[in-house]
Amino acid sequence: MAELLQRMQDRLHSLPDGLQAHIYRVRDVALELASPHDIDAGRAELGALAHDVCRAVPGDELLKMSADLGVTVTDVDRDFPLLLHGPVGAELLRKEEDLTDHGLYEAVRWHSTAHASLDPLGKLIFLADKLDPQKAAVYSYQARLHDMALESLDLALLEFLSREMVARMEKGETIHPASVDARNSLILRSES
Ligand SMILES: [Fe+2]
Numbered sequence: 457m458a459e460l461l462q463r464m465q466d467r468l469h470s471l472p473d474g475l476q477a478h479i480y481r482v483r484d485v486a487l488e489l490a491s492p493h494d495i496d497a498g499r500a501e502l503g504a505l506a507h508d509v510c511r512a513v514p515g516d517e518l519l520k521m522s523a524d525l526g527v528t529v530t531d532v533d534r535d536f537p538l539l540l541h542g543p544v545g546a547e548l549l550r551k552e553e554d555l556t557d558h559g560l561y562e563a564v565r566w567h568s569t570a571h572a573s574l575d576p577l578g579k580l581i582f583l584a585d586k587l588d589p590q591k592a593a594v595y596s597y598q599a600r601l602h603d604m605a606l607e608s609l610d611l612a613l614l615e616f617l618s619r620e621m622v623a624r625m626e627k628g629e630t631i632h633p634a635s636v637d638a639r640n641s642l643i644l645r646s647e648s
């Protein structure tokens with residue numbers, strides 16, 4: 457894991473400065489969330505450093521890379537290809553950096569939309585990305601979400617997905633099927 461961490465840090469240096477700064481802020485939040493949820497700090501750090509490896513790739517290039525790497529593209533992704541930076545990034549790291557940790561792969565893959573199969577590490581990376589303090593203007597409820605995330609990753613994720621879906625529906629926007637499945641799964645599992 458130390459080798460992968462070093463390679464991720466090397467890769468980070470090639471990303472735009474603003475993106476690097478976001479990634480390091482996400483790393484700090486991920487480390488803060490790891491301990492109350494008994495999640496390995498090394499994996500939380502790696503997930504944070506890896507999550508946006510393809511965030512600076514333009515949408516048309518992400519569509520091409522998806523075809524080359526065998527990444528499934530939904531109609532919603534085709535309409536807004538930036539959603540593919542997680543799946544393409546995960547697949548790239550699996551092929552080029554020998555990312556064999558399945559939980560880490562899934563965390564990178566689903567950090568934009570979430571997914572019903574996300575494990576605690578995946579939920580942590582998803583939330584840490586949204587809890588970057590610089591995104592407070594985007595998510596007005598961020599402080600409350602931060603408190604929730606320290607208590608329960610599931611409740612915080614459900615809160616975020618519900619709020620974002622309402623906002624998107626009010627604007628007449630699409631909702632990614634993986635987000636719908638993730639929210640349904642959180643509700644159904646909490647009822648059982
Ligand atoms: Fe991202």
Ligand SMILES: [Fe+2]
Pocket residue numbers: 478482507508585
């Ligand atoms: Fe991010």
